[in-house]
Amino acid sequence: MKSNDELKCVKCGKWAKPNTIRLEGFKVRGWKCQKCGETYLHPGDANRVLAFNKLKNEVIKSKLSYSGNSLIVRIPKNIVNALGLKKGESIKLALEGPNKITVTIS
Numbered sequence: 001m002k003s004n005d006e007l008k009c010v011k012c013g014k015w016a017k018p019n020t021i022r023l024e025g026f027k028v029r030g031w032k033c034q035k036c037g038e039t040y041l042h043p044g045d046a047n048r049v050l051a052f053n054k055l056k057n058e059v060i061k062s063k064l065s066y067s068g069n070s071l072i073v074r075i076p077k078n079i080v081n082a083l084g085l086k087k088g089e090s091i092k093l094a095l096e097g098p099n100k101i102t103v104t105i106s
């Protein structure tokens with residue numbers, strides 16, 4: 001009997017084992033067939049990559065707000081979901097010019 005975390009390969013009928021798969025720079029959960037090498041993506045993770053691709057060339061407006069004495073940047077929910085961001089996650093800010101700050105999730 002196979003464990004629940006294995007997936008039947010549609011291509012060859014053998015069992016695909018859980019694996020981390022690289023997709024357009026993302027590490028996504030999925031399965032890889034041990035026999036034929038076919039890969040299957042986790043649906044939730046694949047949707048996150050699709051959401052990212054939909055947003056990646058858009059300019060998304062947001063506003064600065066105060067939290068105590070600090071200004072905070074509001075990141076819209078669609079970006080939060082596409083990148084899988086969580087409250088408390090560390091970021092790095094880099095000043096690139098008088099009107100440009102880049103935010104890197106670290």
Ligand SMILES: [Zn+2]
Nearest residue numbers: 009012033036
């Ligand atoms: Zn296979």
